[in-house]
Amino acid sequence: MQTITAMIECPKGINYKLKYDQEKHSFKLNRVLPSGLVFPYDFGMIPGTKGEDGDPLDVIVLSEISGFPGLEMECRIIGVLQCEQTEKNGKTLRNDRYLGVAEKSSVYANIIDIGDLPENMISQLEAFFKNYNEQDGKQFRILNQLDANEAMLVISDKKIKGI
Numbered sequence: 001m002q003t004i005t006a007m008i009e010c011p012k013g014i015n016y017k018l019k020y021d022q023e024k025h026s027f028k029l030n031r032v033l034p035s036g037l038v039f040p041y042d043f044g045m046i047p048g049t050k051g052e053d054g055d056p057l058d059v060i061v062l063s064e065i066s067g068f069p070g071l072e073m074e075c076r077i078i079g080v081l082q083c084e085q086t087e088k089n090g091k092t093l094r095n096d097r098y099l100g101v102a103e104k105s106s107v108y109a110n111i112i113d114i115g116d117l118p119e120n121m122i123s124q125l126e127a128f129f130k131n132y133n134e135q136d137g138k139q140f141r142i143l144n145q146l147d148a149n150e151a152m153l154v155i156s157d158k159k160i161k162g163i
Helices: 119-134 148-157
Strands: 004-010 016-021 026-032 042-046 057-062 072-086 092-094 097-102 139-147
Touching: 004 016, 004 057, 057 072, 072 119, 072 148, 097 148, 119 139, 139 148
Parallel strands: 057 097
Antiparallel strands: 004 042, 004 072, 016 026, 042 057, 072 092, 072 097, 072 139
């Protein structure tokens, strides 16, 4: 199965959002999450890609470890949650969340496709991102799910040419 490289921006369990500055090659504090709200899994990006929001594609990495900002992990993509985000100004755009499993994971070794995940895991992720966005004055909802093969096709289409 084909893998991608994911760069972790926000390790699971932290209550703040970091954003990678590609020009400075450093991380900047983006915001602090409200008390009790923490990232449920490692969250980061797929370098060399560009989503509708102008940033690299977002990826949630399932693993039994908690990474650190800047850690690169080889992951197999198991699917994508196609999401819609409405900004404070009312503009609506797609801001999909790709789901990856760290290749070195033993706990998630048998997860090959988004359909292998318990349904409550998807609903919990949706609840986290809804709450996370509401705290910033935005709305968030999952529109659809794509399987591993469909997700990899979209990633290939979102690669920045020349990288």
